[in-house]
Amino acid sequence: MGTNSSILSLVIVVVVAFLAPIVRERLKLTLMPVVVTEIIAGLIIGKSGLDIIGPDPWLDILSTFGLIFLMFLSGVEIDFSVFTKKSSSTRLKNGNKEPNSFGISMIIFTFIFILSYLLALVLAAIGLIESPFFMTLVISTISLGVVLPTLKEENLTSKTIGQTILIIAVIADLATMILLAVYVTFTSDEDGNMWLLLLLFAAGILLYFLARWFSQVSFFKSMLKGSVQIDTRAIFALLIVLVGLSESVGAENILGAFLAGVLISLLSPNPDIVQKLDSFGYGFLIPIFFVMVGVNLDIWTLLSDPTTLLLIPLLFLALVISKVVPVMILKRWYDWKTVLGAGFLLTSTLSLVIAAAEIGKRIGVISEQKASTLILLAVITSIVTPILFKKIFPTEKGKGVVKKIAFIGANQLTLPLSIELNPKKFETYLYHTKQEKVEKSRQNSRFIVKELPAYNILELTNANVFDVDIVVISSGNEELNKELALYAKEHGVERVIARIETQQLGEELRENNIEVFSTMLSSKMLLRALIESPSVMQMFTKQESGLFQINMTNAQYDGIPLRKFPYLGDAIIVRVFRNKDSIVPHGDTELKIGDRVVVTGSPESIEELRQMLNNS
Numbered sequence: 001m002g003t004n005s006s007i008l009s010l011v012i013v014v015v016v017a018f019l020a021p022i023v024r025e026r027l028k029l030t031l032m033p034v035v036v037t038e039i040i041a042g043l044i045i046g047k048s049g050l051d052i053i054g055p056d057p058w059l060d061i062l063s064t065f066g067l068i069f070l071m072f073l074s075g076v077e078i079d080f081s082v083f084t085k086k087s088s089s090t091r092l093k094n095g096n097k098e099p100n101s102f103g104i105s106m107i108i109f110t111f112i113f114i115l116s117y118l119l120a121l122v123l124a125a126i127g128l129i130e131s132p133f134f135m136t137l138v139i140s141t142i143s144l145g146v147v148l149p150t151l152k153e154e155n156l157t158s159k160t161i162g163q164t165i166l167i168i169a170v171i172a173d174l175a176t177m178i179l180l181a182v183y184v185t186f187t188s189d190e191d192g193n194m195w196l197l198l199l200l201f202a203a204g205i206l207l208y209f210l211a212r213w214f215s216q217v218s219f220f221k222s223m224l225k226g227s228v229q230i231d232t233r234a235i236f237a238l239l240i241v242l243v244g245l246s247e248s249v250g251a252e253n254i255l256g257a258f259l260a261g262v263l264i265s266l267l268s269p270n271p272d273i274v275q276k277l278d279s280f281g282y283g284f285l286i287p288i289f290f291v292m293v294g295v296n297l298d299i300w301t302l303l304s305d306p307t308t309l310l311l312i313p314l315l316f317l318a319l320v321i322s323k324v325v326p327v328m329i330l331k332r333w334y335d336w337k338t339v340l341g342a343g344f345l346l347t348s349t350l351s352l353v354i355a356a357a358e359i360g361k362r363i364g365v366i367s368e369q370k371a372s373t374l375i376l377l378a379v380i381t382s383i384v385t386p387i388l389f390k391k392i393f394p395t396e397k398g399k400g401v402v403k404k405i406a407f408i409g410a411n412q413l414t415l416p417l418s419i420e421l422n423p424k425k426f427e428t429y430l431y432h433t434k435q436e437k438v439e440k441s442r443q444n445s446r447f448i449v450k451e452l453p454a455y456n457i458l459e460l461t462n463a464n465v466f467d468v469d470i471v472v473i474s475s476g477n478e479e480l481n482k483e484l485a486l487y488a489k490e491h492g493v494e495r496v497i498a499r500i501e502t503q504q505l506g507e508e509l510r511e512n513n514i515e516v517f518s519t520m521l522s523s524k525m526l527l528r529a530l531i532e533s534p535s536v537m538q539m540f541t542k543q544e545s546g547l548f549q550i551n552m553t554n555a556q557y558d559g560i561p562l563r564k565f566p567y568l569g570d571a572i573i574v575r576v577f578r579n580k581d582s583i584v585p586h587g588d589t590e591l592k593i594g595d596r597v598v599v600t601g602s603p604e605s606i607e608e609l610r611q612m613l614n615n616s
Helices: 002-026 034-045 057-076 101-125 132-140 144-153 160-187 194-216 218-222 230-248 253-266 271-295 299-303 306-332 336-346 351-363 368-392 414-420 436-443 457-462 478-491 503-510 519-532 534-541 603-613
Strands: 403-408 426-433 449-452 470-473 495-499 515-517 547-551 572-578 581-583 596-600
Touching: 002 034, 002 057, 002 271, 034 271, 034 368, 057 160, 057 230, 057 253, 057 271, 057 351, 101 132, 101 160, 101 306, 132 160, 132 306, 132 351, 144 160, 144 336, 144 368, 160 194, 160 253, 160 336, 160 351, 194 230, 194 253, 230 253, 230 271, 299 306, 299 368, 306 336, 306 368, 336 368, 351 368, 403 414, 414 426, 457 478, 470 478, 478 495, 478 503, 503 515, 547 603, 596 603
Parallel strands: 403 426, 403 470, 426 449, 470 495, 495 515
Antiparallel strands: 547 596, 572 581, 572 596
16 A cells, blocks of 8 residues: 555656646746746645645655756856856947956956855854854855846847856856765765765866767767767766765765766767757656655745744845845946846756755754755745746847848958848948058948958957957958957857858868858859759849748747747748757747747748747
8 A cells, every 4th residue: 555655656656747848838837947837836745735745755866856957058058158258348239348257257246245245144143043154155045047148038148248157157166066076075964075066076077088088989979970979878877986986075965966968968969869868857856856855845834933934035135235236337338227127137056955954954054944944945036036027127128139241351252242231130341451442432432441441450459340249350361260260259259151162261260150251162062053943043143032041049939840830831941050050940840949940931921920930
């Protein structure tokens, strides 16, 4: 009978985890993170509600694996490329140059941590908490799992303010996780020494270099194809080894899981394997963990305690103050709404606070009641702060984002293109070296060309040529084009396009994420296509039936299969480009934020589809 009861509890939790996002979607509660929906669902069936979930070893095991996998994916989500991106020197509307994202983020997080410690001391002084340093970690943490999707939804990840917010969240995630592990090592009654913790990090570094070596071995590459799935096996082996090692040295298993995720992120895995890990984690294990968090939370007992009723608003106030006050540094560059919106978004806490609450309860730093209070606080912030961010943060929806393009080199290709691009989408600038012979003829020309003494980096920088979104380099000297393209990329230009006729030089630039075109090769390919496939060429060159690219930025259609789209008209989706992958679409293909969708059809249908997918 006990076994049947145990299996029944497992079935109920799995079914509830399945139904929670469906109910959220039907009730249009999309501003609420799905994990909060799962915790609320757990509250309904758990101790705070129907109380129909009994003790179950299967649920305990799956819930533990859910927490481990959550911390693992938190490490995988960290994009270390944000630390290497150089901020552009683009000027804001107020005339100020944008700040350096990494530098200002480090300063802001330092102030967040110091202020969090001072606030924790105040809470300890009035007798509401026992461990100021532990509470400092709780107050200073930021939920990357809430911040990143919100920034993507608002199309802010490519902007300096969005990158600054993201880097602050990444630094907070890394710093608080490592400091929590160190704190547990010194506080726990179990055997655990600092040198053993260092041994864990050393093992992680060794495994990183070992994994890099394996990824270059030819026989390993050959096993990536087919049903062996060696890359997936390797990732799970790394995860289990580091989790086991972290427990062996007296550290928390979630530290090993987080370290494994960080190593995977540093190895720059294929987007497909990351998608598989996300599907397995967020589709199975992690929902069970969050539902069980809600099941074990006795909210009525919490709310009946006067101390808890006082602690929740004070902690929430501490979270807001610790983020909003340091973020005021950004007021030097941005307006009040932008700064306050950023502060409120950074106030969101979730995964790490829940993990810290579980650990703190286990090692005796906080009581079970205070652990439940922290979990409830994490749920409240994850609901409230993204909504406040979207209400306060200024958006430019409906206005359209105009990208600035600089053409270096005026010739028969760039001259007409500079005036033919849609002025509602592109603001063009044309630069060329000064030539006395053609100066008079240009005075009567409709082309506005800014003349420079020479094509060197100093002259171009002084003319603010690189303070744009796209640079197209089309001088007659491909070595010069290469030099300017590399500098533009290092300078932080979003897209750099260079004219290169030599194949080897082109490959070198492509490795640096620089787009390359060749006038000779392009002409040859177009002529061949015109001879062999005239109908295809007509589709390329005829305005009313050409190919168009639409950037998918509307979160409303994120994950929606094409067959369920409300309107396509006579538009046909020809291709979907996702990161470096090219996807041939079919009815079950789901569009994701960031996809570049290539379509053809009538101008009316294309424009309507563009308005649906691109909400900028």
